[in-house]
Structures are given as C-alpha cells and as structure tokens.
Amino acid sequence: MSRLAYFVRETLISLRRNLLMTIAGIITVAISLFLFGGILLVSATVDHGTQQWKHGIELEIFMKVGATHTEVQTIENALKTDPQVKSYKYLSQLDAYNIFKKDFSDQPALVESTKPSDLPESFRVAPTKAELTQPLADAYQHRPSVDTVITAAKQIKSLLTATRWIRLVFISMATVLLASSLFLIVNTIRLATFARRREIEVMKLVGASNWFVRVPFMAEGLVQGAIGAGFAFGLVWILKIVITNLLGHHSQNLFSTFRVTSSDALGIGLIVLVIGALIGVVGSIVGLRRFLEA
Amino acid sequence: MIRFEDVTKAYKGDVVALRELSLEILKGEFVFLVGPSGSGKSTFLKLLLRDEVATEGKVLVAGRDIGRLGSWKVPQLRRNIGCVFQDFKLLTNKTVYENVAFALEVIGRPKHIVRTQVPQILDLVGLTKKADNFPTELSGGEQQRVSIARAFVNRPLILLADEPTGNLDPATTVGIMRLLDRINRTGTTVVMATHDQRIVDAMRRRVVELDHGSLVRDQVRGVYGVGS
Numbered sequence: 001m002s003r004l005a006y007f008v009r010e011t012l013i014s015l016r017r018n019l020l021m022t023i024a025g026i027i028t029v030a031i032s033l034f035l036f037g038g039i040l041l042v043s044a045t046v047d048h049g050t051q052q053w054k055h056g057i058e059l060e061i062f063m064k065v066g067a068t069h070t071e072v073q074t075i076e077n078a079l080k081t082d083p084q085v086k087s088y089k090y091l092s093q094l095d096a097y098n099i100f101k102k103d104f105s106d107q108p109a110l111v112e113s114t115k116p117s118d119l120p121e122s123f124r125v126a127p128t129k130a131e132l133t134q135p136l137a138d139a140y141q142h143r144p145s146v147d148t149v150i151t152a153a154k155q156i157k158s159l160l161t162a163t164r165w166i167r168l169v170f171i172s173m174a175t176v177l178l179a180s181s182l183f184l185i186v187n188t189i190r191l192a193t194f195a196r197r198r199e200i201e202v203m204k205l206v207g208a209s210n211w212f213v214r215v216p217f218m219a220e221g222l223v224q225g226a227i228g229a230g231f232a233f234g235l236v237w238i239l240k241i242v243i244t245n246l247l248g249h250h251s252q253n254l255f256s257t258f259r260v261t262s263s264d265a266l267g268i269g270l271i272v273l274v275i276g277a278l279i280g281v282v283g284s285i286v287g288l289r290r291f292l293e294a
Numbered sequence: 295m296i297r298f299e300d301v302t303k304a305y306k307g308d309v310v311a312l313r314e315l316s317l318e319i320l321k322g323e324f325v326f327l328v329g330p331s332g333s334g335k336s337t338f339l340k341l342l343l344r345d346e347v348a349t350e351g352k353v354l355v356a357g358r359d360i361g362r363l364g365s366w367k368v369p370q371l372r373r374n375i376g377c378v379f380q381d382f383k384l385l386t387n388k389t390v391y392e393n394v395a396f397a398l399e400v401i402g403r404p405k406h407i408v409r410t411q412v413p414q415i416l417d418l419v420g421l422t423k424k425a426d427n428f429p430t431e432l433s434g435g436e437q438q439r440v441s442i443a444r445a446f447v448n449r450p451l452i453l454l455a456d457e458p459t460g461n462l463d464p465a466t467t468v469g470i471m472r473l474l475d476r477i478n479r480t481g482t483t484v485v486m487a488t489h490d491q492r493i494v495d496a497m498r499r500r501v502v503e504l505d506h507g508s509l510v511r512d513q514v515r516g517v518y519g520v521g522s
C-alpha cells in the first residue's frame with residue numbers, strides 16, 4: 001500500500017514537472033489515435049453498407065415475404081439455367097434474420113419484435129459480366145413472386161475503391177503521427193530521468209531494485225498514452241454519433257443501410273486504448289533504457 | 295568478507311586502473327586505502343559496488359563472485375554495502391530525515407521499520423536536532439553525517455568510504471572518523487580511500503597502498519607513507 005502510494009506520488013510529481021512535454025505527448029497520441037480510430041469507424045460504416053457487394057455479387061433478388069416454396073424454387077431454377085448468371089447464393093429467412101440481428105444489434109427492441117418469418121428470402125447473384133447487371137435486374141423484377149431487386153449502384157462501387165485509398169492515406173498519416181507521439185513520450189521520459197538523475201543515482205546506490213526505479217517512469221508514459229487514447233476514444237464516439245445522424249435520415253433498403261453500431265465504436269475505442277497504453281509503455285521503456293543501464 | 299583474486303581492471307582506452315591485485319579483507323576490519331591520485335582507489339571501491347566489473351580475476355564478497363552477478367541481483371548486493379562519498383550525494387529537496395528514510399523506502403522497507411530506524415540512526419550520528427533541516431542548511435561535516443546515516447541505516451555488512459573527509463576541515467574530520475570507528479566497532483567492515491595523512495597516522499589501522507594500480511604495501515597497523 002505504501003509502495004503504491006509512493007509510485008502514485010512520484011508519477012504525479014514527474015508529470016507535473018514536465019507539464020508541457022506531457023501535454024504535447026498526450027495531444028499527439030490523441031490526434032493520431034483519433035485518425036486511426038476514425039478511419040476504422042468509417043471503414044466499418046462502409047463495410048456495413050457494402051457487405052453484400054463482394055466477390056462479384058452485383059444484385060440481390062428479394063422474394064415476397066409470403067412466397068411459397070415452389071415460387072422460390074422456380075426462381076432458383078431460372079438462375080441455375082440462366083447463361084448470364086455466373087453464380088448465386090440463396091439466403092433463407094433464418095440467414096436474413098441473422099444479418100438483421102447483426103445490423104440492428106443496437107436496437108434490441110426492434111430485433112425482439114421481428115421473427116425470421118417476417119423477413120424475405122433472397123438470392124445474391126453474380127452475373128458473368130458486370131454490364132449484365134441491369135438487364136438481369138429488370139428481367140427478375142418482373143416475376144410475380146419477386147418483391148424487389150437491388151443492385152450495387154455505381155456509386156457504391158466507386159465508394160469501395162475510394163475508401164480503400166482513403167483508408168491507406170489515413171492509416172499512413174496515423175502511423176506517422178503515432179511514431180511522433182512515441183518519440184515525444186521517449187523524450188519526456190528522458191527529460192524526467194535527467195531531472196531526477198541524483199535521486200536515481202542514490203536509489204541505485206542503496207540497492208533499489210531496477211523495477212522500483214522504473215515503475216514511476218513507466219507509469220508516467222502509461223498515463224500519457226492512456227489519457228491521449230481516452231481523448232481519442234471520446235472523439236471516435238462523437239464521430240460515431242455524427243455518422244449516425246448523417247445517415248439516419250435517408251436509410252435505404254433494410255439490407256443496404258450504411259450504419260455504424262455502438263459495438264463497432266466500442267471495439268474500435270478499445271483497440272485505440274490498448275494502442276495508446278502500449279505506446280506509453282514502449283515509449284518509457286525506450287526512454288529509460290539509456291539512463292538506467294548498469 | 296572481501297577477496298580480490300588477481301584482479302585487473304582496464305578502462306576503455308587502455309587505462310589500467312588496477313593490476314593483478316590480490317587481497318583479502320576480513321569481517322570487521324577497518325582498512326585505509328591510500329596512494330597517489332589515479333592509483334586506482336576509487337576503482338577498487340567501484341568494483342566492490344559492482345559499479346564496474348573486473349576485466350580479469352575475481353572480486354568476491356561474502357564468498358560470491360560479484361562479477362558474475364546478474365544485473366537483477368546487483369541491488370541485493372548493494373543493500374549489504376553502504377557507501378559514502380566526498381560529495382555526500384544528498385538530495386537537496388528532501389530534509390535530513392527524508393534523505394535517510396529514502397534509503398529504506400526505496401528498498402521497500404515497511405513504514406514502521408522506517409519510523410523506528412531513522413530516528414535511531416540520526417541519534418547515532420548526532421543529528422536528531424537537525425532532522426527537519428535541509429542539507430543546504432547544514433555544515434559539511436553535518437552533511438557527511440547524514441550521508442553516513444543513510445549508508446548505515448540498513449545495517450550493511452560493509453561500509454565503503456571514498457575520501458569522506460576530502461571536503462572537511464581537520465576538526466570536523468576527527469568527528470567523522472570517530473563515527474566511522476564506532477560503526478566499525480559494531481562489526482561492520484569499513485574500507486576507506488583517503489589522502490589524509492593525519493588520520494591514517496592517528497588511527498593506526500590496516501593500510502593498503504596502491505601505486506599505478508598495483509599493491510605496493512599492506513600493513514596491519516600502518517601509517518600513511520612508509521618514510522613519514
């Protein structure tokens with residue numbers, strides 16, 4: 001207990017002594033992790049909206065909710081023999097329900113009040129050529145048992161490539177910033193050890209264990225990384241709310257909604273916190289290395 | 295207690311500070327380490343503290359070859375060796391009491407031990423009245439007493455002193471030597487490097503003389519210089 005009190009006291013003293021460096025470290029950690037978390041969040045949003053448009057799938061045919069087994073069978077046979085169809089995948093009502101549950105995980109009441117039988121069966125179809133998407137969609141749209149056919153709009157396609165690039169750019173920026181925050185923390189710890197070199201000298205002289213000497217400095221790095229990450233977490237959360245509000249008004253079909261769930265934001269926030277703490281600890285270990293040798 | 299076996303210490307750049315030195319110091323002995331500047335006295339003490347490692351030969355403390363000690367075991371060694379220096383190495387932002395208590399706190403001694411040991415040791419060095427003063431408010435002799443108190447508060451088996459009276463006037467020096475003598479009488483082995491001819495001649499203890507890193511004299515009840 002008294003040892004814990006000692007560590008807390010020493011850490012606080014040292015943080016206060018290097019206040020400016022500490023703040024700079026915290027801010028860079030916060031900004032870089034926010035960039036990093038933000039791009040992950042945007043990616044998650046895009047992923048939700050484009051999940052079904054992968055592996056060459058260009059359109060999804062939704063049956064009417066009450067469609068009979070034979071009606072579904074007829075469509076399936078048509079797809080099977082259609083020379084314009086490269087492949088297709090059948091999604092049962094249960095599949096639809098599972099997807100629904102995932103998409104609306106933060107609206108338990110809605111999930112609660114929906115049964116698998118309320119949802120339509122569907123086929124995800126990959127045409128042999130992308131140009132055939134529209135003719136195929138038109139052809140199946142006219143069948144009586146089909147409720148609606150949705151296609152991966154051009155915008156979505158370009159969005160997919162765009163996000164890939166944006167992701168790359170943002171992640172490289174975040175990496176550069178993370179490196180500089182690491183550098184700042186290393187420097188803060190170096191300054192801290194320098195400011196306390198006499199104390200460290202005495203501690204080593206009287207036989208304080210290596211860990212005892214290190215812990216306050218490591219805690220100092222950890223605190224910086226964690227506080228920075230905490231801010232980043234908050235910013236990611238705000239971004240989540242902003243995205244939700246932006247998208248909320250024009251959500252399209254149930255299954256092509258761009259959305260971001262609380263669990264997305266929470267998961268990303270946790271990643272951000274872990275990275276922040278890691279950066280703090282790694283930074284202080286590097287900062288301490290030279291001074292505490294021997 | 296302390297044993298040097300053919301110890302050679304070379305620093306970077308071919309400076310040989312100690313040359314094939316063999317020596318044994320028994321428990322409870324008081325040894326003066328003398329010799330001209332640069333003869334290797336401080337190096338001798340640094341080897342004992344594992345501040346430096348012998349280039350060749352072995353340094354044994356309580357039977358253990360300390361050159362082969364893992365770095366995580368060095369703190370344990372240092373808890374058994376107190377040391378004082380010419381420049382005291384006191385922390386100016388801490389009071390006398392806090393300086394001494396610090397030595398116990400940082401090796402994880404519980405509070406009640408600290409509360410009983412520190413006043414006891416301050417009494418031993420005669421600084422009870424100055425417990426709440428800062429080092430800058432003390433005379434050189436008093437500062438050295440604090441540093442001795444800090445070195446001895448954990449009751450080490452060995453006390454090393456590197457020119458502890460180097461900055462002190464003769465009268466103050468006598469007081470410090472009395473204190474070291476008292477500590478020695480409790481059974482603590484004391485090794486003291488010094489240039490101070492008067493105290494070596496007055497104390498008549500074992501004298502080990504180094505010259506250019508070699509042992510040139512080892513006398514049981516010696517004086518500072520052979521001819522003097």
Ligand SMILES: Nc1ncnc2c1ncn2[C@@H]1O[C@H](COP(=O)(O)OP(=O)(O)OP(=O)(O)O)[C@@H](O)[C@H]1O
Pocket residue numbers: 305306309310311329330331332333334335336337338
């Ligand atoms: N860290 C070091 N690196 C290189 N050379 C060193 C180092 N420390 C000491 N020396 C050299 O080793 C030799 C012995 O030095 P040492 O400090 O042991 O002498 P000393 O007897 O304590 O001298 P003094 O009486 O002046 O304190 C000297 O030539 C010195 O220059």
Ligand SMILES: [Mg+2]
Pocket residue numbers: 335336337456
């Ligand atoms: Mg010296």
